[in-house]
Amino acid sequence: MRRVLQGIFVLWAVVTIMFGLRALSPGDPVNLIAGQVPDQATRDQIRQDLGLDQPMYVQYLDYLGDLLTGSLGYSYNQRRAVTDIVAQHFAATVELAVAATVVAIVIAIPLGVVSATRRNQPADYGATLGSLVGISTPNFWLGIMLILLVAEQVGMFPTSGRGVAFHDAMYMVFRYGYVGDLLSWLSYIILPAITLGTYFTALITRLTRSGMIDELGKPYVTATEAKGLPQTLIRYKHVLRNTLIPIITVLGLQLGTLMGGAVITEEVFNWPGLGLMFIESLRNGDWPVVQGIVLFIAVAFVVINILVDAVYARLNPQVSDE
Incomplete structure (x- = not known):
């Protein structure tokens, strides 16, 4: 049981560090999804659908909540569930x-x-x-x-x-x-x-x-x-x-x-x-x-x-x- 609790802490640390690296990384995910679409309204809608318009701590809590339900999110590039x-x-x-x-x-x-x-x-x-x-x-x-x-x-x-x-x-x-x-x-x-x-x-x-x-x-x-x-x-x-x-x-x-x-x-x-x-x-x-x-x-x-x-x-x- 002690090993399991230590493992849970390690996984939480990994999730937190990776989310921090994602937040610090350059580039905009909307560019990967929208490509060359110049329509700002469309880009704003994509950003809102992905929750990228929310504060960083809200995105972090949403990500943790998705993980607890078994969801790793969706690929920006392949348009598929990351779990798949x-x-x-x-x-x-x-x-x-x-x-x-x-x-x-x-x-x-x-x-x-x-x-x-x-x-x-x-x-x-x-x-x-x-x-x-x-x-x-x-x-x-x-x-x-x-x-x-x-x-x-x-x-x-x-x-x-x-x-x-x-x-x-x-x-x-x-x-x-x-x-x-x-x-x-x-x-x-x-x-x-x-x-x-x-x-x-x-x-x-x-x-x-x-x-x-x-x-x-x-x-x-x-x-x-x-x-x-x-x-x-x-x-x-x-x-x-x-x-x-x-x-x-x-x-x-x-x-x-x-x-x-x-x-x-x-x-x-x-x-x-x-x-x-x-x-x-x-x-x-x-x-x-x-x-x-x-x-x-x-x-x-x-x-x-x-x-x-x-x-x-x-x-x-x-x-x-x-």
Whole structure:
């Protein structure tokens, strides 16, 4: 309950800050809607319909009231409800963020375990060097290089777009046993997922390595070795389990960060998610859409944090007693 109350306060702060930025931003929304219409009466009517003729505090209270009823407003540019726009692009962003997280987990955790168990050996040096390169590589540059080298030169993957939605591809698999759409979806998402997940992979690798090294020096590891348990079982069932709490925390935080930070990757690969729509709306001065996307990402971030608290309290009951 305390986490939920903190989350509500965070969301209120996000709403307030975004509304303040909207008020301070240059430009007139009427120009975006009316275009080149010179009729002042028409422009005044649009301003009145949008409530822009009201004092700023009245507009703020009206906006809060709309949010409490589930309305994010209407797009100046697309003439549609912001809720519909966010819902249309949300799935693509979630697909990309989850795919990047899967890439990071599949690569980083085994790499971190190998690095920790083979300290000061070539495998450890290679993992450390790879982590340093991954953390230091800008994702927009990596995305462009992947397009130029892998997509253009080798011709293995598409360079832009989404192809087909994941849920549509899975429907075809379960309904008709057709995997063509799923393979198409994989071909489109591999390069963006690698681009977005590289930094994440390097971070989790370093975190897993340091956590494993700390755990390997504890007495219970010596006791399990004395019992004759296989090294693989000791590393992955006992040692890695005790290393998971900080890893899960970072996973949850980074998943929320990936959803909000996929803007550059979506722009590079023309991935039709919230990030690409955010950039387009910001360029057009479509502030209702900008506010709606930022608020939606903030809600996702808060919910993910609460779920992370619940998961690692489950893994370590001592956390829930604090």
